[in-house]
Amino acid sequence: MDIIFLVLALLALFGATSTIMFSNTVHSALGFVVTVLALAGLYALLNATFLFMVQIIVYAGAIIALLLFVIMFLNIQQSHAPKEPNKYLLMLVSAIVIVPFDYLLFKAFYSISFAGDANITTKDFGNIKMLGNELFKNWILPFEAISLLLLVALIGAVVLARKKERA
Amino acid sequence: MIEVSFMSYILLAIMLFSIGIVGVISRKNIFIIYMSLELMLNSINLILVALSRYFGSMDGQIIAMMVMAIAAAEAVVFLSLIVSLYRLKHSINIDDYNSLKQKGTL
């Protein structure tokens, strides 16, 4: 179990680092895919089976695909990418600056981790039936709101991206 | 072996989050900035799911799913905006998107 976690974690970190490091846009996108998939694996490890599948379908499948589609649609080439001379310096500086915040978060979570051991869950924990139950019993309003949001996003995208030649 | 506990997941999530922030700040390529943003969202999802598993409640996972839906919507809008901006400025350098700049005199 631990090994799997370690492998997945390292994979995720590796993917994230490559996302921010590469100059080529498409290479970064590919690195991002690696991260997403690794995270999907981690969800599975945490007994969130449905989420594992949704992550792959939605994130890796839809979002990344859309991203790559747009990159190619706009015909971004290596020459179009902006020149970034100070990339590594800035990364270093921001990494240093963000350390306190990380520490704070760590401390915050650490304090709740003593609430008790990880509890024992049933076999059904995290599967689609239970999730569906919870969703439609307690979270019905956010559910509806999200659908509305998706509708709005859909329409918005169409409006924003169309050609402006129409008078 | 290192015992994998709740805190390890949190630690991983925090590191991913930081990497995301660093990416947003240090890169000029707008796509990469977008991806760093998504990276941050994902790290949050991880935290939520870990919490859910730790406390045995389904709420975390449901929220994580909502976040995912929102991320999808956001991706759509973001990318259509990029298309629009690219049509206008023919550049994906975020420094070129500066029409709202404070001009010389007040």
Added chain:
Amino acid sequence: MSSNFLSWIVLIPLFSSILLGAMYLYSISVKKIADKYFTFFALLAPMASFFIGFLFFLGLLNGDSEYMYEPYTWLGVNGYIISMGFLGDKLSIFMVLFVTFIGSMIHIYASGYMKGDDGYGKFFSYFNLFMASMLLLVLANSPIIMFIGWEGVGLCSYLLIGFYFSEPLNVVAGNKAFLANRVGDLGFLVGIVYLFFYVGKLGFDYGALEDYVSIVPNHILVIIGVSLFIGAMGKSAQIPLYVWLPDAMAGPTPVSALIHAATMVTAGVYMVARFHFLYDLIPNVGVFIAYIGAFSSLFAAIIAMKQTDIKKILAYSTISQLGYMFVAVGLGAYSTGLFHVFTHAFFKALLFMGAGAVIIALHHEQNIFKMGGLRKKIPLIYSVMLVGTLAISGIPPFSGFFSKDEILLKAYNHNEYLIYGIGLFTAGLTAYYMFRLFFVTFEGKNYKERKMQHVSWSMKAPLVVLAIGAAFAGFIGYPKIFGGANLIDNWLEAWSGTPTHIEFSADIMLMSVSVLAGLIGISVAYFKFFKYDFNQDIKESGLVYNKFYIDEIIDFLIVRRIRDLSTFVAVVIDDGIIDKTVMSLSNGFINLGRRVGRMQSANTRAYAFFMLVGLSSFSIYLILKLGK
């Protein structure tokens, strides 16, 4: 007679002034109101005041000692009480009577003089306001209320001198009058403040002041006395604050007649008489006042000898005669001084009004050397002017003789021989220059024939009335030694000062000497001017003609300096220092804002970075605070 009516003497002209002002504003903006409506209200006011004053006079004759009316307390602070109060004792009612009587006459005259003028209503509004202020001054029960009237007459003087404001010189003259008055008012205020500081707690009306003034240490009394007299100097045009009066002739002639001859200029004399309880305690200041009066008298007479404008000659004669009044009150003979105030009011108003009639008749010609031979043309004016000129020259039995002679007598009696000598010499000069004016205006040969403008009856009638007054008013002061009851001295008993002890023979001799001086002056004028040849050139130059260049000296020494100081303050201090400081402050803020504004670089990453920095610092703070 109820004391409450005292306030009506002041309030009726005041309300009339406000009404006339409102009517005038209506007339110029909405619909024109005919002159006769203005005239009705304007003439009604002073006559009504005269009527009420006369009723009080009868009351006083019947045996009442004084009337006092204090309607309300104006200021009551910390034990110092200042009330609005009217005092109708013998002195104030005396003043009220002749001020309102002569005022009414001049109002009638003015309704003819100002006929057809666009500002007719405005003129009478100001005129009535002046009457109200003067009456308030005279009827006041405390120095502060008197000061209100004092300022009011100064204001009206300014308004009326600059009445023809389209001509800038008139406005300058008005300003000069007001400013010279202001300098005097400063002295007056200093005096009042000192007085208030020392005795104010015990009540600040004249009665209380009279009772308690002796508490004040003597050197303070001297300061008060001199300061108050400085106020009188400004108001009554004595040296050195006389410079405004000749320039004030720029105003319409009725203004000169009322304000600058008969009433406002006598306010100073009245004030000294009112404060007699103070001046009695400081006789040295009184002598100083008398000397100032004597020198003013002489100085003005010398200047008058060479002037050519008819009104300016009369202005200088006013200064001269006022000098006589101050000689009298300075030496403690208050009733004598007031007697001269009384007679002077009659003949000076008469002379001014007559001069105004001559000016109108000759289509606004004011230079006497361009007149001449008017005797047969305007015989009525000729006669009344003759009466007035004889009166001012001190020829018996006209009024000026009695009052002026008594002043000289008092001076002689107080062993002030220098003052007596100056007064006598000035009397001669007065006769000389007044008859110079008279002969050149009405007689002479080779004068130009001109077409005369008709003078209306509304102007002539008051002239006649005043001429009668000028002729006979002296008899109320008919000296006792001739068997007459000196009514004025009896009436103003409280102010008559030390009684005169003089031998009968000495008295007769002094009288003859003063009459002789007058006659000498007349003869000299006769020989020089009776057959004046108008073809010769008028000499308008020389030291005396140019008023000894006093105005120029003052301008150079004082006015220019003040103007330079103002320029300095305005440019160096105001623009250079204060403006620069304030502007640099505000400019600093603007620049700061601009610099801050540059933060809006639209550089998204910069924003993100700053957000991060903020987040980070907040985290650091929390870590340090929570310490876990």
